[in-house]
Amino acid sequence: MSETEKRRWKGPDKTKRGSGRRMGERKVTAYNAKSESSKKWIERQLSDPYVQKAKRDGYRARAAYKLLEIHEQTGILKPGQRVVDLGCAPGGWLQVVLKHKPKELVGIDLLAIEPVVGAHVIEGDIMNPDDVAAMMKGLSGPPDLVLSDMAANTTGHRQTDHLRTATLADMALDFAEEHLVKGGAFCSKVFQGGATADMQERLKRMFKTVKHIKPPASRAGSPELFVVAMGYRG
Template identity: 50%
Template sequence: MAKDDTGRLHVTVKTGGKRKLSSKLWLERQLNDPYVAQAKRDGYRSRAAYKLKEIDDKYKLLKSGMAVIDLGAAPGGWSQIAARKVGSVEGRGKVVAIDLLEMPELPGVTFAQLDFLDPSAPDKLRAMLGGGADFVMSDMAPNTTGHRTTDQLRILGLVEGAAAFAVEVLNPGGSFLAKVFQSGADATLLAELKRDFATIRHVKPAASRQDSSERYLLATGFRKDRSG
């Protein structure tokens, strides 16, 4: 154990046995990540909770009484932040989380294990909310192959699917937030979003690891009537 440039103790994980180098590096990063430690202290299920918290603190997206859908929600860090912000724990707002994986119960969050790309998903979610959503958010990322072009196509496909879902369920004036990578969303997707939303921007919260290429696409001011 040694100190890093900031004076914090740095934990080094030894290799050996069946542990691969990639597993060693991941474990080292987790053990030395201040957001991972902070999440444990604050009771959040993942460090990702701070990404949404920072974005919301800046752009004021989550308000009391809102209806929110969290796509690819497991393990639930974003849903925790949303539930606290909209007051769903006290019965004011609503948060519906969906994922292909199971997710343990969270106060103020209704969970559905389903694929948001299923054609029936938008109607199911609207029924669960009792109407449209005010905010659709996604911290999803596909499994990577190591092949850059393939991975970029997978990421783009996931974001496009999430955006199409959002357009189906959002109320007028609603917002959409989704993880993208590299330089952000591609030109075609941006053009479609600019047709449907008043403002489009890319944001990178401080909680995103600096060595990561991830950033977030934020679309606000949903226009339900596309004719204008």
């Protein structure tokens, strides 16, 4: 993921966006990195084909290809939809949705985001009703699709990281349950074994079909998965 994407919505704290680095700064950057892990992450970014492809294709983040690949497997994006993108910074998923000609598109993130033409984006917190209300003003009716690529800051402890990400996935599902139109769809990042047992049970009650997907753009060593649920029962 890009530096901006790495610092995207991770929880209740706001983080300043980092500046990008040019390819020619590779050696200097590596030597000035604060830790060995930072060096490895920078080197991986510089050699990541999805990062390079995102630059060529004009996407703000490599994560755009995760949504594209999820759509290829599920057909989740359809023209004329009202779409909500939770944790939308830096805007890669917004760009993908716009290519599929939604009727309306809104997003929210704790981080400031550069405007995306065609999307109504709010810098705010999904847990703040006023922020949510400000975002929902961009829709003329209930959403047909709720997306969430929210993830917590990783600690290196897999169980802790899983629980923190699961909490965000539950928040996204709560939002979908409150706002989604009958027949609508939901897609959220989860970790490790997928949705928790409680969340999986909720999904099965709420939707006609539920599946887990690990898109090719998700790094092989990453524990992330995405749950896709379609046919909201209302």
